[in-house]
Structures are given as C-alpha cells and as structure tokens.
Amino acid sequence: MSTAPTAPFDLIVVDSLLTDDERLLRDTVADFATRELAPNIAGWYEDGTLPVSDLAPKLGDLGVLGMHLEGYGCAGASATEYGLACMEIEAVDSGLRSLVSVQGSLAMFAIHHWGSEEQKEHYLPGMAAGSTVGCFGLTEPDAGSDPANMRTRATRDGDDWVLTGTKMWITNAPVADVAVVWARTEDGYAGFIVDTDTEGFSAPEITRKLSLRASVTGEIVLDGCRVPDARRLPHVHSLRGPLTCLNEARYGIIFGALGAARDALSTALGYVSTRQVFDSPLSSFQLTQAKLADMAVELDKSYLLALQLGRLKDAGELAPHQISVGKLNSTRVALEITRECRTLLGASGITLEYSPLRHANNLESVLTYEGTAEMHQLTIGQALTGEQAFRNRS
Known part of the structure; x- marks a missing residue:
C-alpha cells in the first residue's frame, strides 16, 4: 500500500513554530535561490569559481547582506529570520552561504559593532547593497x-x-x-x-x-x-572583537548546515522513489526506509534546536557555549546525512547531477571553520564542568 510522501520537516509540522513574517522571508529567499542560484551551482562548483561581483548586488537587493543589523541600509531582520535565510541559501551550496556570512556576520558586523560612526556611514551602505564586497x-x-x-x-x-x-x-x-x-x-x-x-x-x-x-x-x-x-x-x-564576530557567523552555520542536509535528503527521497531495484522502487525496501527515517529524525531534532537558539538570540539571551552546542550538532548531523544520502544514490551519487556528495565535501570545511568540532566540544565541556581545558597543563 502506497501513501503520499511527507517532506522531512513536515513530519513534526515545524512550520507551525514560525511566524507569518518568518515564513514569508524564508519563502522569498528560497524562491530567489531556486531561480538565481540552483541552476548554476553545479557549473560554479565544477569550475571552482563564483561570480561574486555579479551575485553580491543581487543578494543586496534581496536584503540578506547584513540583514540582522540595524540602519545603514541593513534590513534589521530578526536573528531567526537571518537563520532561515542562511538555511535556504546553504540548501543550494555552503559556498554561497559563506559569501553571505562573511559579508554580513564578519566584515559588516565588525564595523557595525566596533566601528566609529564615520566608518559605519562610509562602508556599511555599500556593503549592504553588495556594491562593496x-x-x-x-x-x-x-x-x-x-x-x-x-x-x-x-x-x-x-x-x-x-x-x-x-x-x-x-x-x-x-x-x-x-x-x-x-x-x-x-x-x-x-x-x-x-x-x-x-x-x-x-x-x-x-x-x-x-x-x-x-x-x-x-x-x-x-x-x-x-x-x-x-x-x-x-x-x-x-580578542573580544574578532571572537564576537565569529559567534555571529557560527550562529548562521547552525541553520545553514541544516539546509544542505535537507536538500541532500530531499534529493535522496526523490531518487529512491524512482530508482527500480529487483522490480520495485528502492524506496520500498526496509533498509532504505530505515536510513531515511533515521536521517529525518536527526534533521528535525536539529531544526528544533536551531529554532530554540534563534529565539534565545532574538531575546538577547544566547550564550557563546549555546552557539557551540548548535554549531557542533548541526555540522555533525548534516555531514552524516549528506554522506548517507550519497550511499542511497549509488554510483549516480558521485556526479554533479546530484547534490549530496557536493554538500558533504563542503561540510568537511564547515565542520572545521568558525571553530573546529574539538574547540566547540571544549567550550561545551567548560560550561558543563567549569574547567578550562583549551591548553595542556604541565
């Protein structure tokens, strides 16, 4: 007996936790990503390039560059809205989300948070518009x-x-x-x-x-x-200066990495539903369904964690060790999901026709940058024990 398939986030009706404005922003960014980014990403990845000078103004028009900052041409969006935007952009590719994160959460945030009024007025409007990278x-x-x-x-x-x-x-x-x-x-x-x-x-x-x-x-x-x-x-x-900026970028990764995982899982779901094995769709086999179920559950749990951290950030209550919890979890889970999805695609999974292996390759970097997994483990460990273990003790 066959029934209509359910999308991963629909398993627990996660959309009910978002406001109308959050859903509208997410859908707007998703539409842009589908039209402007997704058709080109395999070619950009294969060529090892990105047309930043062309893309930055388009991302500026979309309003996602420094979107969580106030004034100077920035959108003043909520932290949760920024996270959702990161998710939709990274659902296409981590490199695209990196462009947005570095521009807004690192370079622009540093000037906005630590700069003089003259510096803000001189640099931020152009950076928000994407005319200055x-x-x-x-x-x-x-x-x-x-x-x-x-x-x-x-x-x-x-x-x-x-x-x-x-x-x-x-x-x-x-x-x-x-x-x-x-x-x-x-x-x-x-x-x-x-x-x-x-x-x-x-x-x-x-x-x-x-x-x-x-x-x-x-x-x-x-x-x-x-x-x-x-x-x-x-x-x-x-060092409070750069570390504050890094926490802004890490926050975006919490949502962004899950976008890559969601896209990989959606791709795998589409593939197994049409791939015939022993005269049956691959999706009808128990081992396939067990893999899909485990991945969907981990993805949904991680999304709930991301939303909770977004709410804490919007309330001004998000602590650095909580960002580490999110970054460590999202990157680990996303990397595991994208790798597993590749196995479901078999030999087809090693080509650029499908996204999971591209996402997995990207997530190897995302796992490392803005703090390695080990550094986030130690940050969480310090919060749990009160002991700082970053340096060896003689």
Missing part, C-alpha cells in the same frame, strides 16, 4: 584555533599604522574591496578596515580545493601596509 582577516597559517598567537603586527607610525603579516583561508579576499584585518599591537589587539587597493596589500587566490569550490578563497599578505588611524576600529582592543 568585504572579507575578514583573522586566521593565519599558524594561528587558527588559537588566535592569540597571531603573528600579524600593527605598529604605530605617526597618524598611521603599519601592518605586516599573513592571513590564510580568507573567503572573498581575492575579490574584496575592503578587508577587516586583526593584528597585534603593543597594547593588545586591534582591528583595521583596509581598502584592498592600499599599497602593501595583496590577496593571492587559493586554488585546487576539494571543498567549497563555489567560493573564492585566498590569503591576505600585508607587506608594510599603511593604514590611517581613522580606519582602526576604535571600540575594541582585545
């Missing part, structure tokens, strides 16, 4: 999980600062118009807004990637790059 320089070749050990230095010279050092794995860097760069100073740490045409600034592209291929990634090389003090973020002098 930003990047965020924190990670270094030898300083990823431990940013306190960054080697990039900023030395005061009259009314200027001279920046020297190298940043690594920087999304958008080769195509960015502006970079928010973090450096050590004599007094601690500082953030600088660097126009990328400044002498001494270069951003060579990182190629031959096996993950996030539909994303532009590069280094930032600062060779005596001179920046006026007026471009130093004035309201932060410690």
Whole structure:
C-alpha cells in the first residue's frame, strides 16, 4: 500500500513554530535561490569559481547582506529570520552561504559593532547593497584555533599604522574591496578596515580545493601596509572583537548546515522513489526506509534546536557555549546525512547531477571553520564542568 510522501520537516509540522513574517522571508529567499542560484551551482562548483561581483548586488537587493543589523541600509531582520535565510541559501551550496556570512556576520558586523560612526556611514551602505564586497582577516597559517598567537603586527607610525603579516583561508579576499584585518599591537589587539587597493596589500587566490569550490578563497599578505588611524576600529582592543564576530557567523552555520542536509535528503527521497531495484522502487525496501527515517529524525531534532537558539538570540539571551552546542550538532548531523544520502544514490551519487556528495565535501570545511568540532566540544565541556581545558597543563 502506497501513501503520499511527507517532506522531512513536515513530519513534526515545524512550520507551525514560525511566524507569518518568518515564513514569508524564508519563502522569498528560497524562491530567489531556486531561480538565481540552483541552476548554476553545479557549473560554479565544477569550475571552482563564483561570480561574486555579479551575485553580491543581487543578494543586496534581496536584503540578506547584513540583514540582522540595524540602519545603514541593513534590513534589521530578526536573528531567526537571518537563520532561515542562511538555511535556504546553504540548501543550494555552503559556498554561497559563506559569501553571505562573511559579508554580513564578519566584515559588516565588525564595523557595525566596533566601528566609529564615520566608518559605519562610509562602508556599511555599500556593503549592504553588495556594491562593496568585504572579507575578514583573522586566521593565519599558524594561528587558527588559537588566535592569540597571531603573528600579524600593527605598529604605530605617526597618524598611521603599519601592518605586516599573513592571513590564510580568507573567503572573498581575492575579490574584496575592503578587508577587516586583526593584528597585534603593543597594547593588545586591534582591528583595521583596509581598502584592498592600499599599497602593501595583496590577496593571492587559493586554488585546487576539494571543498567549497563555489567560493573564492585566498590569503591576505600585508607587506608594510599603511593604514590611517581613522580606519582602526576604535571600540575594541582585545580578542573580544574578532571572537564576537565569529559567534555571529557560527550562529548562521547552525541553520545553514541544516539546509544542505535537507536538500541532500530531499534529493535522496526523490531518487529512491524512482530508482527500480529487483522490480520495485528502492524506496520500498526496509533498509532504505530505515536510513531515511533515521536521517529525518536527526534533521528535525536539529531544526528544533536551531529554532530554540534563534529565539534565545532574538531575546538577547544566547550564550557563546549555546552557539557551540548548535554549531557542533548541526555540522555533525548534516555531514552524516549528506554522506548517507550519497550511499542511497549509488554510483549516480558521485556526479554533479546530484547534490549530496557536493554538500558533504563542503561540510568537511564547515565542520572545521568558525571553530573546529574539538574547540566547540571544549567550550561545551567548560560550561558543563567549569574547567578550562583549551591548553595542556604541565
């Protein structure tokens, strides 16, 4: 006996937990993603490129760049709405969500939260519109999980600062118009807004990637790059600055990774319903249904967690360790689901005709960036025990 299939999120009627405005925004972003992004993503991924200069203005028109920020051309959307937008964009590809996250939750948020009024008025409207592309320089070749050990230095010279050092794995860097760069100073740490045409600034592209291929990634090389003090973020002098920005980006991943998992599961459901094996659809076999059931349950539970964290953030009550709970869970669950979905597609699953393996390859990076799984485990462990275990004790 056959019955009408049920979509994964419909199993527990998750839509009933959203407001009308949240559903409208989600559907608007989903429609844009279906029309403008999905038809091109396999080609972008195969070519290892992304037309950022073309896409950024379209994303600006959609209102998703810095959408959770107030003023300066930003939409002022709720945290939950921002999460839902991330989910719909990453349902197409993690590289596309990375473009949105780096622009809004890292580069724009840093200026909005830590910048002067002049800096906000100068940079944020163009970034919200997508006419100005930003990047965020924190990670270094030898300083990823431990940013306190960054080697990039900023030395005061009259009314200027001279920046020297190298940043690594920087999304958008080769195509960015502006970079928010973090450096050590004599007094601690500082953030600088660097126009990328400044002498001494270069951003060579990182190629031959096996993950996030539909994303532009590069280094930032600062060779005596001179920046006026007026471009130093004035309201932060410690690592609290970049870490606050990272939490904003991690929050978007909580929802975004589930979009990739949902798309992979939907793709697998469509495939097994038509693939004939031993004169029956693959979907009619018990082992297939067991896999599908387990994945749907894990996806739905993770979505409920994401929504709870969104509500906490909208109430101003979301703690850093709670963001770690969400990021650790969503990336783990999404990676497991996309891998399992690939198995249901058999040999077809290794081609770009289907999305699960592309999503899985991307999620290998998403699991790592904005804090590795291990770092989030230790953050949660510290919350549970009160003991800090980030450094070895002799």
